[in-house]
Amino acid sequence: MSLELEELYQEVILDHSRRPRNFGDLADAAVRVHGDNPACGDEIHLGVKFGPDGELQEIKFTGHGCAISQASASLMTMKLKGKSRAEAEGMLRAFHDLVTDEMAEAPRTLGDLRMMQGVRKFPQRVKCAMLAWRAVEQALLQSAGEATISTETDFAVPQHRGLPDSAAPIGKNVA
Amino acid sequence: MHQMAGGGVDWKAIREDFPILRERAHGHPLIYFDSAATSQKPQAVLDALRNYYEHDNANVHRGLHELSSRATEAYETSRQHVAKYIGAATANEIIFTRGTTEGINLVAQAWGGKFLRAGDVILLTEMEHHSNLVPWQLLAARTGVRLRFVPVRDDGRLALEELPSLLTPEVKLFAFTHISNSLGTINPVAKLCQKARAMGVLTLVDAAQSAGHLPVDVQELGCDFLAFSGHKMCGPTGIGVLYGRAELLDAMPPWHGGGEMIVSVTLEKSVFKKAPHRFEAGTPNIAGAIGLGAAIEYIEGIGRAAIFEHDGRLAEYAMERLAELPGMRVLGPSGQRGALVGFVMDSAHPHDLTTFADQHGLALRGGHHCNQPLMRRFGLPGTTRASFYFYNTIDEIDRMIEILRAAARFFT
Numbered sequence: 001m002s003l004e005l006e007e008l009y010q011e012v013i014l015d016h017s018r019r020p021r022n023f024g025d026l027a028d029a030a031v032r033v034h035g036d037n038p039a040c041g042d043e044i045h046l047g048v049k050f051g052p053d054g055e056l057q058e059i060k061f062t063g064h065g066c067a068i069s070q071a072s073a074s075l076m077t078m079k080l081k082g083k084s085r086a087e088a089e090g091m092l093r094a095f096h097d098l099v100t101d102e103m104a105e106a107p108r109t110l111g112d113l114r115m116m117q118g119v120r121k122f123p124q125r126v127k128c129a130m131l132a133w134r135a136v137e138q139a140l141l142q143s144a145g146e147a148t149i150s151t152e153t154d155f156a157v158p159q160h161r162g163l164p165d166s167a168a169p170i171g172k173n174v175a
Numbered sequence: 176m177h178q179m180a181g182g183g184v185d186w187k188a189i190r191e192d193f194p195i196l197r198e199r200a201h202g203h204p205l206i207y208f209d210s211a212a213t214s215q216k217p218q219a220v221l222d223a224l225r226n227y228y229e230h231d232n233a234n235v236h237r238g239l240h241e242l243s244s245r246a247t248e249a250y251e252t253s254r255q256h257v258a259k260y261i262g263a264a265t266a267n268e269i270i271f272t273r274g275t276t277e278g279i280n281l282v283a284q285a286w287g288g289k290f291l292r293a294g295d296v297i298l299l300t301e302m303e304h305h306s307n308l309v310p311w312q313l314l315a316a317r318t319g320v321r322l323r324f325v326p327v328r329d330d331g332r333l334a335l336e337e338l339p340s341l342l343t344p345e346v347k348l349f350a351f352t353h354i355s356n357s358l359g360t361i362n363p364v365a366k367l368c369q370k371a372r373a374m375g376v377l378t379l380v381d382a383a384q385s386a387g388h389l390p391v392d393v394q395e396l397g398c399d400f401l402a403f404s405g406h407k408m409c410g411p412t413g414i415g416v417l418y419g420r421a422e423l424l425d426a427m428p429p430w431h432g433g434g435e436m437i438v439s440v441t442l443e444k445s446v447f448k449k450a451p452h453r454f455e456a457g458t459p460n461i462a463g464a465i466g467l468g469a470a471i472e473y474i475e476g477i478g479r480a481a482i483f484e485h486d487g488r489l490a491e492y493a494m495e496r497l498a499e500l501p502g503m504r505v506l507g508p509s510g511q512r513g514a515l516v517g518f519v520m521d522s523a524h525p526h527d528l529t530t531f532a533d534q535h536g537l538a539l540r541g542g543h544h545c546n547q548p549l550m551r552r553f554g555l556p557g558t559t560r561a562s563f564y565f566y567n568t569i570d571e572i573d574r575m576i577e578i579l580r581a582a583a584r585f586f587t
Contacts, residue, residue, distance in 0.1 A: 001585075002201060002202075002534045002535075004201075004534060005530075005531065005534045005585075008530070009527075009585070009586075014586070038543075038547070039542065040525075040526050040541075040542060040556065040557060041542065041543055041550065041555075041556025041557040042556065043556070064556065065524065065556070066524035066525075066526040066527045067523075067524060067527045067586065068526075068527070122530060125526070125530065128526065
């Protein structure tokens with residue numbers, strides 16, 4: 001077994017892909033986002049409920065996809081539950097860097113999500129890892145109602161750090 | 176070439192013609208099972224490209240100098256090769272394109288744009304590659320033409336019993352694939368063309384998966400248009416062919432305007448050349464056409480009947496061995512099929528499987544294979560596909576089975 005494979009599919013990731021946490025419909029979700037990764041056929045339905053201070057009080061998902069997309073969604077919901085918007089947005093950026101940027105240090109705040117660092121060696125799998133995060137990004141953006149996003153549209157999170165638009169807020173509409 | 180004493184083909188020796196097969200991937204000997212996406216290229220084709228650029232490179236049809244004559248002759252000789260290869264009545268029925276997709280778009284725009292009206296119907300099938308679906312959707316949006324589809328049965332074959340009710344007088348064109356790139360189904364092209372012709376319906380055959388794999392003769396098939404790509408049959412990328420019956424091509428207006436395709440031009444208007452030049456505006460892919468000519472020569476040196484038999488053995492063996500694996504579902508018909516197998520395994524998603532295989536030197540393809548409606552039809556987000564060509568071996572299939580078995584253990 002190659003080292004890259006072992007790093008990509010760590011036991012924690014395989015475990016979350018086989019038994020995803022927070023998997024199910026969130027009946028009283030304030031916002032529902034349907035996310036599509038048309039290149040793979042992966043799909044996610046994400047529901048988020050916000051607390052009195054705007055924090056992500058509940059977050060659940062259903063859908064299907066590869067081990068990477070399922071584990072990423074599962075780990076993400078565990079991590080973001082109870083977090084403030086600002087914290088969630090920070091994690092979104094940090095996770096994106098984690099799976100795309102060869103040089104990025106994995107911040108401790110990401111916890112178990114750091115296991116997904118192996119994805120950066122597999123550029124064609126980045127969309128799988130980002131699907132759930134693109135969905136939550138959209139959920140934060142609109143706070144209520146329903147939306148559909150696709151990994152084939154442009155990232156709203158800055159992709160290249162250091163470029164002039166890198167300071168742009170993540171609140172840009174992706175659809 | 177490559178003939179053994181007994182008269183058979185020496186398939187092992189053929190591998191030596193493909194330098195890329197000596198590559199390694201992730202530290203393992205490369206097993207290339209993605210020829211349905213693009214085939215590898217033999218030395219003869221690489222040499223033809225190099226030879227052209229080193230000795231004959233010039234623009235075609237307009238230079239009054241030595242190199243231009245050579246380039247023009249080589250380019251037009253390739254057209255002759257192609258005509259002979261598919262049994263066209265004349266080389267004027269051969270239009271060089273960028274590939275299958277462009278050929279189909281050409282027919283949709285030039286023929287469809289002129290001859291079709293709102294309410295006319297184009298008959299397609301549920302198993303079409305996006306390249307034989309999206310151009311027609313664009314035409315439909317522009318003209319009000321309607322699309323209709325021959326269903327695919329659970330066994331991966333077309334529901335031909337429904338054809339009589341689908342081939343109604345409003346249908347003007349029946350466009351369908353020769354071999355499904357996901358299912359491996361070989362459609363009965365001659366029979367379909369005959370039924371269409373009996374109703375006065377024109378036919379277009381997508382031969383992307385068949386042109387390099389089995390004898391394809393447009394007279395025997397009885398089709399009106401046929402499109403294929405060079406790169407899936409040992410040729411370079413960026414070159415393909417659209418065959419059209421001469422009388423149809425000459426009645427079609429140009430689709431791209433520019434140099435090469437005109438007889439005379441004034442500031443107000445132009446007179447266009449006849450087919451095929453009418454449809455080849457601008458400097459064509461000269462090297463590509465020459466490379467395709469070399470590919471055809473190479474394939475004919477082996478023989479398409481022999482290739483078809485060899486590929487068929489590989490596909491049949493792969494089906495047999497795949498069936499040994501737990502939680503395995505192979506798509507498409509049993510029995511004779513094209514040189515590919517699409518499958519799903521309970522234990523692993525196609526993309527995990529493809530990544531796993533790749534790390535073991537095995538190139539598979541995972542996903543929807545530009546067949547999203549077909550995947551939906553079978554209730555699948557995607558499949559894993561192993562596709563073969565004459566340079567693949569039984570040993571490689573055995574190795575694939577080992578790798579898939581290891582993947583099943585890994586992901587379960």
